[in-house]
Amino acid sequence: MVPLKRRKVANSGTLNAGTHNSAATQPNKFPQVILFLLERKMGASRRAFLSQLGRRKGFQVEELFSKNVTHVICESNTAQEARMWLEAQGAGQAGRHLLDVSWYTESMRDGHPVEILDRHKLQEFAVNDSEVTPFSVPGYACQRRCTLENHNAVLTDALSLLAENAELSDEDGRGVAFRRAAAVLKALPSAVTNMSQLTGLPCLGGHSLRVIKDILENGTSSEVESTKESERFKALKVLTGIFGVGSKTADRWIREGIHNLQQLRDSGQTLNRAQQAGLEHYDDIKQPVSLAEAEAIRGIVGRAVASVSPEAQIVLTGGFRRGKLTGHDVDFLITHPEEGSEVGLMPKLVSWLESRGLLLYQKTTRNSYLECSEGPGRPPSNIDRFERCLSIFKLSAGQTGSGVQSDETTASPSTTERRWRAVRV
Incomplete structure (x- = not known):
C-alpha cells in the first residue's frame, strides 16, 4: 500500500521578511505590481482566499512581507495603523501604496491593476488634541x-x-x-x-x-x-495557590517535574503543616469569600474576643471594609483601649476557637516588640511586630444566611456534601 503524501501548507506568517514562490500560480502578468495582504483585521482564512485568487489572475501576491512590496492591501485598517505595522517590520511607507481591499477586489474583477482613486486609499483620521483631555493623577x-x-x-x-x-x-x-x-x-x-x-x-x-x-x-x-499560555506560569499559579507555598518552593517542585496538585500528592514530598492544610483545603481556599461569610466569621470571632477580653474591639478590615462584596480572605484588627492589655490576647482567642473546632489550621506569632530572657524580640517577617494569627477557619453552612459557598455554581462536590467550607482568616 502506497502511503499518502501530505500536501505542503504554505506558511501564513506575516511578521518575517521574505518572498513567496508558488510554481502552481499563473505567470506574473504585472511585474511592476507586487502585492501584500495585511492579515490584521482581515483574518487568516480570508487573506489566504484572496491571495490565491490574485495569483490565479496573474498578480504577484507575496505571502511574507519584503522590501519589494509596492502595494499593501488592508481591510478595516486606517493609514496610521498600516504605517505603524510597517514601522514594526522595519520598513516605511516610502514608495508603497497603502490601499483598501476594495482596490484589490476591483482589480481582480477587471483582471488588471485598476487606477488608484482617492476612495481606494486608506483613510487618515487626524486626532484633534484639543478633544483629548489628558488625565491628572497625584504622584503619591x-x-x-x-x-x-x-x-x-x-x-x-x-x-x-x-x-x-x-x-x-x-x-x-x-x-x-x-x-x-x-x-x-x-x-x-x-x-x-x-x-x-x-x-x-x-x-x-x-x-x-x-x-x-x-x-x-x-x-x-x-x-x-x-x-x-505559558506552562510554567500555569504551574506556578496552581502551586502557589496552595496555602503555605511560595514562589521558591513552587519553582523547586516544577524543576522536579511537579506541575499540578495530583503530581504533588503522588510525589511523596514532605510538606509542613501549613502546606498540608493548604493542599487538603485547596478548592475551598481558592473560592471567593462573600461579604455575608465575612460578617458571619466576624460575629463568631467577635464573641470569642468578648469572652476572653470584654473591653477589646474587633474590626473587619481589608477589601470588605472598602466596600467590596467578595474577597480572597478575611482580615480582622483586634485592639484594646489600654496599651499593653492586648499582650497575650491572641493565644487565648485561638484557644477559644480551637476548643470549639473552628480552626482547621493556625499559626500564631508573638509580639516581638517585647524583650524576653534571650534578648530583644526579632521580627519574623516584614508585616509588623504585633501578635497575629494566620489561620484556616471552618465556617458551617448554618452560620451564614447565604449558605456555605459564595457561588454554588463553582462549589466543589466535597464542599457541598459536608456543608462547611474552609476560609483563610
Missing part, C-alpha cells in the same frame, strides 16, 4: 482617590497578570512597576481611549505603556496572551 498613591468601579479593567487585568508572573519569577522590581502602573489606571475617572490621555501620568514606564498601546490598538496584548 496615598493622595489618590480610588472608587470600587474600575473603568480600565482590561488594562489593569493585563498589567496585574504580568506583575504576578514577574513576582512568581522572583523579579520583584518588574512586579512593582506593573503593580504601580495598574494602580494609576484604577484611579482614572473614565476609560482610556487614546495614548495621549496618559501623557504626564506617574508610574507608567515604557514596558507598561507598550502593553497598554497594544491593547488599545489590537484589543489584546501578545505578551499577556503568551504569558497566559
Whole structure:
C-alpha cells in the first residue's frame, strides 16, 4: 500500500521578511505590481482566499512581507495603523501604496491593476488634541482617590497578570512597576481611549505603556496572551495557590517535574503543616469569600474576643471594609483601649476557637516588640511586630444566611456534601 503524501501548507506568517514562490500560480502578468495582504483585521482564512485568487489572475501576491512590496492591501485598517505595522517590520511607507481591499477586489474583477482613486486609499483620521483631555493623577498613591468601579479593567487585568508572573519569577522590581502602573489606571475617572490621555501620568514606564498601546490598538496584548499560555506560569499559579507555598518552593517542585496538585500528592514530598492544610483545603481556599461569610466569621470571632477580653474591639478590615462584596480572605484588627492589655490576647482567642473546632489550621506569632530572657524580640517577617494569627477557619453552612459557598455554581462536590467550607482568616 502506497502511503499518502501530505500536501505542503504554505506558511501564513506575516511578521518575517521574505518572498513567496508558488510554481502552481499563473505567470506574473504585472511585474511592476507586487502585492501584500495585511492579515490584521482581515483574518487568516480570508487573506489566504484572496491571495490565491490574485495569483490565479496573474498578480504577484507575496505571502511574507519584503522590501519589494509596492502595494499593501488592508481591510478595516486606517493609514496610521498600516504605517505603524510597517514601522514594526522595519520598513516605511516610502514608495508603497497603502490601499483598501476594495482596490484589490476591483482589480481582480477587471483582471488588471485598476487606477488608484482617492476612495481606494486608506483613510487618515487626524486626532484633534484639543478633544483629548489628558488625565491628572497625584504622584503619591496615598493622595489618590480610588472608587470600587474600575473603568480600565482590561488594562489593569493585563498589567496585574504580568506583575504576578514577574513576582512568581522572583523579579520583584518588574512586579512593582506593573503593580504601580495598574494602580494609576484604577484611579482614572473614565476609560482610556487614546495614548495621549496618559501623557504626564506617574508610574507608567515604557514596558507598561507598550502593553497598554497594544491593547488599545489590537484589543489584546501578545505578551499577556503568551504569558497566559505559558506552562510554567500555569504551574506556578496552581502551586502557589496552595496555602503555605511560595514562589521558591513552587519553582523547586516544577524543576522536579511537579506541575499540578495530583503530581504533588503522588510525589511523596514532605510538606509542613501549613502546606498540608493548604493542599487538603485547596478548592475551598481558592473560592471567593462573600461579604455575608465575612460578617458571619466576624460575629463568631467577635464573641470569642468578648469572652476572653470584654473591653477589646474587633474590626473587619481589608477589601470588605472598602466596600467590596467578595474577597480572597478575611482580615480582622483586634485592639484594646489600654496599651499593653492586648499582650497575650491572641493565644487565648485561638484557644477559644480551637476548643470549639473552628480552626482547621493556625499559626500564631508573638509580639516581638517585647524583650524576653534571650534578648530583644526579632521580627519574623516584614508585616509588623504585633501578635497575629494566620489561620484556616471552618465556617458551617448554618452560620451564614447565604449558605456555605459564595457561588454554588463553582462549589466543589466535597464542599457541598459536608456543608462547611474552609476560609483563610
